[in-house]
Amino acid sequence: SAVISQKPSRDICQRGTSLTIQCQVDSQVTMMFWYRQQPGQSLTLIATANQGSEATYESGFVIDKFPISRPNLTFSTLTVSNMSPEDSSIYLCSVTPSGVKGYTFGSGTRLTVV
Amino acid sequence: AQRVTQPEKLLSVFKGAPVELKCNYSYSGSPELFWYVQYSRQRLQLLLRHISRESIKGFTADLNKGETSFHLKKPFAQEEDSAMYYCALSGPGTYKYIFGTGTRLKVLA
Numbered sequence: 001s002a003v004i005s006q007k008p009s010r011d012i013c014q015r016g017t018s019l020t021i022q023c024q025v026d027s028q029v030t031m032m033f034w035y036r037q038q039p040g041q042s043l044t045l046i047a048t049a050n051q052g053s054e055a056t057y058e059s060g061f062v063i064d065k066f067p068i069s070r071p072n073l074t075f076s077t078l079t080v081s082n083m084s085p086e087d088s089s090i091y092l093c094s095v096t097p098s099g100v101k102g103y104t105f106g107s108g109t110r111l112t113v114v
Numbered sequence: 115a116q117r118v119t120q121p122e123k124l125l126s127v128f129k130g131a132p133v134e135l136k137c138n139y140s141y142s143g144s145p146e147l148f149w150y151v152q153y154s155r156q157r158l159q160l161l162l163r164h165i166s167r168e169s170i171k172g173f174t175a176d177l178n179k180g181e182t183s184f185h186l187k188k189p190f191a192q193e194e195d196s197a198m199y200y201c202a203l204s205g206p207g208t209y210k211y212i213f214g215t216g217t218r219l220k221v222l223a
Binding site for chain 1: 118163200202211
């Protein structure tokens, strides 16, 4: 199965700033997914990142707040922009190996906004 | 509305006792159901899929469409089963998932 490297593993950021999270996969994958897990909550899909096209955002998430890049089939970034304390969450990158339904997850980025 | 419900936030059992982690879902159609597990200091990983009808680490889960449930079971709990367990569903033809809020399983010695 695919191995995902996600960076940074954690960060503490000032409100109003932005943080870019990187996700590197050791094999080519068509779709990459970005999830958010707020404290005590479930995982919520932010967007699907496809190589060569714009990301598809879920209801409640917008590109201006969570811009995503997908320059190739092994890499993606998620930026959390103009952060507020409500953005404090764990952000997870995941992929679906070709032909198999079932995510492989990155180790997550624990973001605290102060 | 599409939803996955895990009614227990925490489940504590003694080693050797049976375990049942509950998962109920709401979905108009025929979803695929999954269990994911996160051990301490490890990343979230797929445990099993209903479509495979498999047993992983002694765990099984049967999809009950009448009761819209997908409970995770193990006849004899081990200490190494202590972890966070998430139930999730996905609609046919999509890779998007809806996750439950998770149940923390603690297996006591």
